[in-house]
Structure formats: structure tokens, C-alpha cells
Amino acid sequence: MAGLGAPWWRSLWRRAAAPLALQRPGRALLWSRGYGQDAGSEADKKESDVTKPCFMDELVQSLLSKMTGLDLQKVFRPIKQELKPPTYKLMTEKQLAEATRKAIEEAKELLKMPPVLSEREPIDDVLAEDRILEGTETVKYVFTDITYSTPHRERFIVVREPSGVLRKATWEERDRMIQVYFSREGRKLVPPPIFKDENLKTVFREDRHEDVLNLCIAQFEPDSANYIRVHHQTYEDIDKHAKYDLLRSTRHFGGMVWYLVNRKKTDGLLIDMIQRNLIDDATCLINLYHMLHPDCQSAKEAKEEEVYGVDLIKVFMKTESKKVGYIELALQAYQETLASSAAL
Amino acid sequence: MAASRGTMLLRRAASSLPGLALLPRLFWAQAAPAASLLRLQRPLLRVFSTETDPAASAEPVAFDTESRFKEKPWEYLETEEYIERYGNKPVWFGYRRNHKGPIPPQKTRKTCIRGKKIAGNPCPICRDQKLHVDYRNVKLLEQFICSHTGVTFHPTRTGVCMKQHKRLTQAIDQARDHGLVSFHIPLVTLQGKDYTNQHQAVTKTPPAPSLQSQAPWYPWYEWQQPPEKDIARIRRIYKDYLKEETGPA
Numbered sequence: 096m097a098g099l100g101a102p103w104w105r106s107l108w109r110r111a112a113a114p115l116a117l118q119r120p121g122r123a124l125l126w127s128r129g130y131g132q133d134a135g136s137e138a139d140k141k142e143s144d145v146t147k148p149c150f151m152d153e154l155v156q157s158l159l160s161k162m163t164g165l166d167l168q169k170v171f172r173p174i175k176q177e178l179k180p181p182t183y184k185l186m187t188e189k190q191l192a193e194a195t196r197k198a199i200e201e202a203k204e205l206l207k208m209p210p211v212l213s214e215r216e217p218i219d220d221v222l223a224e225d226r227i228l229e230g231t232e233t234v235k236y237v238f239t240d241i242t243y244s245t246p247h248r249e250r251f252i253v254v255r256e257p258s259g260v261l262r263k264a265t266w267e268e269r270d271r272m273i274q275v276y277f278s279r280e281g282r283k284l285v286p287p288p289i290f291k292d293e294n295l296k297t298v299f300r301e302d303r304h305e306d307v308l309n310l311c312i313a314q315f316e317p318d319s320a321n322y323i324r325v326h327h328q329t330y331e332d333i334d335k336h337a338k339y340d341l342l343r344s345t346r347h348f349g350g351m352v353w354y355l356v357n358r359k360k361t362d363g364l365l366i367d368m369i370q371r372n373l374i375d376d377a378t379c380l381i382n383l384y385h386m387l388h389p390d391c392q393s394a395k396e397a398k399e400e401e402v403y404g405v406d407l408i409k410v411f412m413k414t415e416s417k418k419v420g421y422i423e424l425a426l427q428a429y430q431e432t433l434a435s436s437a438a439l
Numbered sequence: 440m441a442a443s444r445g446t447m448l449l450r451r452a453a454s455s456l457p458g459l460a461l462l463p464r465l466f467w468a469q470a471a472p473a474a475s476l477l478r479l480q481r482p483l484l485r486v487f488s489t490e491t492d493p494a495a496s497a498e499p500v501a502f503d504t505e506s507r508f509k510e511k512p513w514e515y516l517e518t519e520e521y522i523e524r525y526g527n528k529p530v531w532f533g534y535r536r537n538h539k540g541p542i543p544p545q546k547t548r549k550t551c552i553r554g555k556k557i558a559g560n561p562c563p564i565c566r567d568q569k570l571h572v573d574y575r576n577v578k579l580l581e582q583f584i585c586s587h588t589g590v591t592f593h594p595t596r597t598g599v600c601m602k603q604h605k606r607l608t609q610a611i612d613q614a615r616d617h618g619l620v621s622f623h624i625p626l627v628t629l630q631g632k633d634y635t636n637q638h639q640a641v642t643k644t645p646p647a648p649s650l651q652s653q654a655p656w657y658p659w660y661e662w663q664q665p666p667e668k669d670i671a672r673i674r675r676i677y678k679d680y681l682k683e684e685t686g687p688a
Contacts, residue, residue: 174623175589209629215636220644224656249638263644281627289618298618306624313627318634 148386150211150353158383159349162376163206166344167195170202208349212318220263228259237264239272247273270316281313290314290325299332308347330354339367356384362418365408369425372432378404381411391415405430512571516578520569529582530570531563531597547594550602562599564607572606574613577620583607589622 148155186194236255252264252272264272274284288294289310298307307329315322330351333339342348355361361384368377385394393414396402402410405426412422508515515521525532536543537560551558551565564570570579583592583599591611594604614620636642648654655661674681 175587176623177588177590205626207628207630210634212634218641218643221646221650222644223647224650226656226660246633248633248636249640251640263640269641279627281625287616289616294618301621303618303621306621307618309624309626312629313624317629318636 150208150349155353155383155386156208156349158379159208159352160206162352162379163346163348164344164376165199165202165206167198167202169344170205171198206344206346208346209312210317211350211353214320214323215266215316215318218263218265218269221260222253222263223261225259225261228255229257232257237268237272239276241276247277266316266319270319279313281310283314286314286321290321292328295325295328299329302338302341304329304333304338304341305345305347308342326350327354334360334363337363337367339364340371352380352383356380356387359384359388359415362416362422365411365416366418366421366425369408369422369429372429374404374408374429378407381407384411384415508569509571512573513576513578515569515571516576524567529597530567530579531582531599534563534598536560536598543595545595546601547598547604548600551600562603563597564599564603572603572610574610574617574619577614580607580611580614580620584611584620 150156232255235257238253238255240251242250250269250273252269253261254264254268255261271284274282287310289298289307295307298304308326311322311325315325333342333351334355339351342351352364355364361380365377365380368374368380381393381397385391385397388394391414393411396410396414397407400410408422408426412419412426416422536547538544547562548558551561557565564572572579574580583597584590585592591608594601597604599607611620615622647656649656
């Protein structure tokens with residue numbers, strides 16, 4: 096199964112393609128409801144035994160983390176904080192290796208990707224109508240259950256309107272009320288104006304995409320409309336200006352790649368990877384593309400011919416990409432540099 | 440009394456003529472007798488001022504430039520005047536507070552300007568009327584933030600009055616909210632949270648039957664005709680007091 100020349104993830108692919116009936120049924124429900132843009136996944140499950148991969152699948156996560164890379168210098172770069180005098184440590188080779196290993200583990204924790212969810216369904220349920228209360232009040236009353244131990248998603252929050260209607264609070268009202276009673280660090284009651292379009296443009300001009308995404312994670316819930324909108328706008332801007340390197344070695348790179356591959360906008364990213372001589376990452380990207388769009392022509396060709404490395408990129412370039420010329424040029428440049436370094 | 444009147448006149452003269460605001464107070468004004476004070480009152484304004492109208496010279500000057508920079512406060516930091524005055528140093532560089540003893544009080548003065556009166560040795564922002572503390576002129580705000588730690592300087596370091604320091608802090612906060620000033624964002628992890636919206640608090644509850652069928656919520660919301668027996672009983676009890684029903688009731 097895993098032949099001599101085959102990459103390490105081929106064995107994982109066979110395992111992941113096995114039917115999901117072995118798992119607990121609750122987990123499947125969990126995944127189909129909570130994770131991924133797989134609205135039609137239940138229908139797919141009935142049709143084929145290979146389901147559409149979720150963002151949280153092991154294989155997908157391993158591919159994405161491989162593409163993200165792990166640059167310790169960038170992850171642990173100095174930040175603006177209260178300065179202390181520097182400490183110097185004298186270490187043996189073994190101690191240095193141990194310290195590097197610990198640093199890599201901590202970096203992996205920091206690079207865990209935030210979840211990618213579909214937008215939450217709006218809540219608009221009327222629980223009661225008491226017409227006798229009409230005209231008694233001029234304001235709405237919000238009743239929140241503030242039991243400390245209930246999870247926030249199971250909290251009952253209801254609103255009594257001046258017309259006497261008792262309804263469940265909308266998602267925005269829920270978030271606001273929960274922030275009032277159980278405030279979280281970094282989250283404001285009113286979303287700051289940085290998330291408006293004009294201010295986002297100013298921030299993007301200064302190349303502060305990572306800051307915007309971190310603020311977005313602190314402020315909004317992952318399935319809220321604002322979170323998804325800000326993330327998509329950031330990814331679009333990065334794709335437009337080819338600033339992929341800003342997010343490399345951060346926890347947002349995986350989300351960006353997932354967004355681009357789902358919308359088949361991988362050309363810019365592919366060119367960037369080839370120009371930085373990251374051929375392994377390029378092959379990972381194309382394999383992820385084939386996993387998500389198994390019906391495309393390059394996926395079928397790749398499956399028939401069992402191509403790897405630069406040949407896979409060439410196959411993909413001829414069939415699926417729109418910027419064929421640019422990718423060809425980049426590949427040529429890469430092969431020339433390879434040849435010259437081999438000659439040396 | 441007479442001496443204080445003289446010094447007040449001098450101060451008014453000094454404030455109305457910006458070039459001479461930095462002149463030291465003339466010592467002989469205090470010690471002089473009443474006769475020399477009379478000499479002070481008339482010609483002093485005429486000697487130093489270029490304007491002939493004594494009433495207009497009491498007003499503060501340069502209102503139109505102030506309002507021009509009020510709309511776009513960042514433009515003043517590009518002008519020759521600013522560069523000549525401050526160079527590439529921050530606005531508060533070289534300012535020294537006046538206080539007793541070697542250690543300055545831990546709070547600067549409450550405000551430099553009370554109504555129309557300006558205190559002596561005003562703080563670096565109050566002394567230049569063209570500097571406006573606004574969330575949009577990032578160049579001015581960044582002069583008050585340490586570039587190494589990202590912390591706003593304490594007013595004892597910069598010398599600004601407490602009112603301006605408060606306005607500065609608010610402007611820096613606003614600029615950070617608008618994304619004009621960069622700052623370190625603390626990490627927020629989202630792992631280990633359950634995002635399945637399964638609980639009935641956030642899912643659709645089936646509406647009550649009376650809502651679906653458009654019936655009233657409580658039956659007594661609608662008019663319920665009481666039974667005939669009760670109506671007859673009440674009519675019998677209040678027979679003597681019932682008005683004659685004339686026409687439609």
C-alpha cells in the first residue's frame with residue numbers, strides 16, 4: 096500500500112477513507128452540525144462512502160499544518176512589552192536540543208487553528224404573547240439566566256418587548272448580554288470600528304492582517320456573521336496582493352488555505368510557494384485540492400498516473416489553473432536554480 | 440493692591456502679544472510707587488503692539504489658523520513652522536515644569552487654561568494652539584507612546600497637564616479602536632469549546648398551539664359572553680337602578 100516512492104500521508108489517506116460507521120454516532124452528528132461547510136454532507140454520505148473532508152479531519156489538519164510551517168523566529172518574535180534586562184544561559188548541546196524541543200512543542204500549541212464553522216442560524220422564536228402588558232412599559236426587558244455553571248450556548252436569554260411579546264434573544268443580543276455578565280478578556284461590548292470596511296482597508300495597507308484576525312477571534316464567536324465576513328475580507332485582500340507570507344507560521348494560515356481551496360483560487364498561493372522553493376508545500380496544496388474536489392480533471396489524471404512532485408504541479412497547472420503562464424515561469428526559474436546549484 | 444493691578448496688566452499685555460509671552464516679569468513693577476504705575480498703564484501697550492486699537496489687542500490672535508488645523512490636525516505637523524519649532528524631536532522634548540524642590544509632584548497641574556486665563560509656563564500641548572489632540576493625527580499621538588514598550592508616557596515625564604493627558608489617553612484608545620495605531624494583542628485560544636448549537640436555548644422551539652392557530656393567548660383576552668343565568672340574576676338584584684335602555688346600547 097505505501098510504496099517506496101510514495102509520500103508519508105498516503106497510508107493515512109487509506110485509513111481516513113474507511114467508512115465512518117466505526118465512530119460513535121454522536122461524533123458524526125457533532126461534526127456534521129458544528130464543523131465545516133458541509134451542508135450537503137449527509138446526502139453525500141448516503142451516495143458515496145467517501146465523504147467530503149471537514150476542516151477538523153486529521154488528514155486535512157496534518158496537510159494544513161505542514162503548509163503552515165514552523166518558523167520559531169517568527170512565532171517567538173519579540174513583542175512590545177515592559178522591558179526586563181536580558182537573561183543569558185550557558186547550555187550544553189543536549190540542553191540546547193531539549194530547550195528547542197520544548198520551544199517547538201509550545202509553538203505547536205500556539206499554532207493550533209481556530210475552527211472554521213458555517214454561519215449560525217438566526218433565532219426568532221416567540222415563547223408567549225401577553226397583550227395585557229401592551230402600553231404598560233416603554234422599554235424592552237432582557238432576562239438572562241446567570242447560573243455560573245451553565246455553558247453559554249445553553250443559557251436561556253429572553254426579551255420582553257413593550258408590546259407584551261416574550262421572545263428568545265437574537266444571537267447579537269445573546270453575545271452582548273453574556274459579555275455584560277461574564278466578561279471575557281479582550282472582548283468589548285460594542286465591536287470596535289476597526290471591523291468596518293474603510294478602517295479594514297487602512298489596516299490592510301499597513302500589512303497588519305494578523306493583528307486584525309487576532310482581534311476578530313477575541314471579539315466575535317466563530318460562527319457569527321461578522322467573524323466570517325472579516326476573515327473572508329482578509330483572505331481576499333491577501334490573495335489580491337499576494338501577501339501570503341504574512342500569515343505563514345501563524346494559526347491563521349490553515350484557515351486561509353481552506354478558504355482558497357474551497358473557492359478554487361489556489362494559483363497565487365501556488366506561485367508564491369514555487370518562488371520560495373517550497374515544492375513539498377505545493378504538492379500538499381494540490382493533494383488537498385484533489386481531496387476536496389475529487390471530480391476535477393487533474394484529480395482523475397493524478398490518480399491514474401500516480402505522479403508526484405514537480406510532475407504533479409505540471410499536471411495541475413495544465414488542467415485546473417487559470418494563470419498557466421505565471422506558474423510555468425515560476426517552475427522554470429525553480430528548475431534553473433536547481434540545475435545551477437546541482438552543477439555547483 | 441496697586442502692585443497686583445500692575446502685574447495683571449502686564450500679564451494681559453504679555454498674553455495678547457504672543458512673541459513677548461516669554462519675557463520675564465518686570466521687577467520694578469512691584470516695588471514702584473503709584474506714580475510710576477500711572478506711567479505704565481498708558482504707553483506700554485502702544486510701545487510694543489503694532490495694532491492701534493487697544494480693545495482688539497486684548498483678544499487672542501490667530502483664530503483662523505487654529506480652525507484650519509481643527510479639521511485636519513495632521514497637516515500642522517508637516518508645516519515649516521512646526522519643523523522649525525520642534526525639528527524631529529517630540530513636542531514635549533525640552534519642556535521643564537516649574538516646581539519646588541528636586542522631586543516633581545507626581546501629578547502635573549490640573550489644567551493650563553481656565554476660562555480665558557492661561558497659567559504660567561503652559562504644558563507642551565496647551566502652549567501651541569495649533570496642536571489638536573485628535574484620534575486622527577497619529578504622528579502626534581505616537582510621540583506620547585513609548586516605541587519600545589507600547590506604554591503611554593506618564594505626565595510627569597512629558598509635562599502635560601492632567602486634562603490634556605486624559606484627552607490624549609482617550610484619543611490613543613480611539614485610534615487603537617480604529618486601527619490607526621498598532622499595539623500588542625493578547626492571545627485568545629478557542630480550543631476545547633463546543634460549537635454545536637443543539638441545546639433548546641438556541642434552537643427552534645415549536646410555537647405554542649394558540650400562536651399557530653391565531654387564537655388569543657389567554658381565553659379572557661377576547662370578550663366571553665357570561666351565562667344567561669348570571670346576567671338575569673344581576674339584573675334582578677339591580678332592577679331598581681337599571682337605566683332604561685333607549686336605542687342601541
